[in-house]
Amino acid sequence: MPDMRPTKTPVSEQDPKIRARNFDEVTLGYTAEEAMAEADRCLNCKHRPCMSGCPVGVRIPEFIEKVREGNFEEAYEIIKSTNSLPAVCGRVCPQENQCEGKCVRGIKGEPVGIGRLERFCADFMADKEQAVSPAEPNGHKVAVIGAGPSGLTAAGDLAKLGYDVTVFEAFHTAGGVLSYGIPEFRLPKAIVRQEVAGLEKAGVKIMTDMVIGKVLSVDELMEQGFEAVFIGSGAGLPRFMGIPGENLIGVYSANEYLTRINLMKAYRDSYSTPIKQSRSVAVVGGGNVAMDAARSAMRLGAEKVYIVYRRSMDELPARKEEVHHAGEEGIEFLTLTNPTAIVGDDDGRVVGMECVKMQLGEPDESGRRRPKVIEGSEHNLECDTVIMALGTSPNPMLRSATPGLEVNKRGCFIVDEASQTTKQGVFAGGDAVTGAATVILAMGAGKKAAAEIDKYIKAQE
């Protein structure tokens, strides 16, 4: 008989007051006993609704069954067989919209803590020697552009099938958004390094510092003998609002702010990359990236950190857990508020932001109620730093350097149902195709593309 407690087994976390000033991981994860107790809440439904919510098809009830039995290694193997980055997904997936959102236990209480269990299994295995060895080579070469979630997933799956895979990464470190975007306190970089090292053990080659489209073209890769190319170049181009004052000193894109902190380690004394020592920070936007930027600013010592969002708390697109954590850490939510200009002093440094209050009107095409300006609600928000977290678009660099590669009006690569772009042998997936989305959707796209590339190459033989 399963444990019918309506709530998840609590997971221990760093105290909000303490963690708001350090970059250590917020959530500490389950102990073995806690994991087994939580696994006991799973009803092991025959129709497995949770699985339908997983973009990489993790066999959830099966792995949870193994956790319940205390057989953590086998549980991990089940996860790993379809998910190349379990330690990452357990931490950053928006489970409430995916597996846990479909969980039957969620109807009359809280769903099973699938994300926490996945993380537990990955962490349990983290320090165990795993016997990974390259698959038998099949004699075919595939190039992957971008070492983010979609590229790494595609590379891992292709390597398992025996392909000789080389991943080309523009930055000096693999991981994509896992390295430059998601902060240490949510996803420790040691975990990303470990997952990448695991792929390398499985035979994946990673070349960093390679900006494809500049140093080598897609055509040149194909001339070098790569029979197929997977583009997982993400959506790296930051958006600004186009309001006055955005080029003042102290205005950052969230990409820049987070890259300085996460990739360049500006928060550590021994690293040279500078970052502004802010007193009062306004983060514009309501997604996960906005939460990450706001919580990072707090950790860097800001006295006041605001989330400025034009809709209400109910529409915030961020994961619930992140919003909850941000609130606990003292981030103030200024919802139904929209900036109209950023104000600077004589030296061109930010001193405030002009805002208006909004009210929600009729639903727009996204189904969310469209915010409208309230007349006469103009007011000034005092701040010395503004971080724009308004979403990102795909980088046009690769497209403009590659004849035959077509994009839609949002700059996203056009692909057919087999993940193939308008250029033969060139596949794409993740944010480069969908626009900015989630780690797990990008991984799902990488996984699908790997299977399609396998089919494509075998069909050429």
Added chain:
Amino acid sequence: MFKIVKKKNLNASVKLMELEAPYIAAKAEAGQFVIVRASEESERIPFTIADYDRQKGTVTIIFQVIGGSTMELAALEEGGSILDLVGPLGIATEYGDVKTVAVVGGGVGCAIAYPQAKKLFGMGAEVDLIAGFRNKDILILEDEMRAASSELFICTDDGSYGTKGFVTNKLEELIASGRKYDLVIAIGPVMMMKFICEITKKYGIKTLVSLSPIMIDGTGMCGCCRVTVDGKTRYACVEGPDFDGHLVDFDELLRRNSAYKKQEQQHICRLTGGVR
């Protein structure tokens, strides 16, 4: 890892480094830049490519030791290596159909003005190269610049070598004396480029400037390098680094380049124990 094949002091604070980077050397063109990360804890900093050798597979950067990161880089020796080198980034200079050109370099900017002159001179253009330095002691690349131009004009602020005065005076003097230029290329400190552009605007001569705002990735991802050109925000890393100088908001660029002055001071203090 990228091997330092050659390191040379061009003057007391300006260093030349030739780096082994066959992939980049194969593609590099005048006007493009690379991003260097000297070691694990270093910043990523952009340098315009001063030279490249496709046969040897090397690219050369020339830099002035002005802050903590260039101090770290300068501490590396020939035979050693730098951790990361990314490029070639940015758009190569597009000259158009030009017959007579004035290339103006200021200080260490001459290291970048030189390859532009060399390229244009090699293409058969008439090239006047105006090179400005504070004084004789910091003069660099004199022979190289002479060989890459129809005529080389050296100016020093104190008159210790060449003509006493600024490059702006020299350019205006040449224009006033009847020299006709299809194009002016100005590379150096922001103030110098600003004043050169004020002159050429007056005479209606098209002017290209090479901008080096603060950058991180150099691929359009962070937006840190945004500059205002013709009233629009442009990313110098992917849309530049060359822009029409008559349209650039130099004052904003000057301000943005000073964003981390305070931290830079602290960084140097940490590296040198307060001695500068």
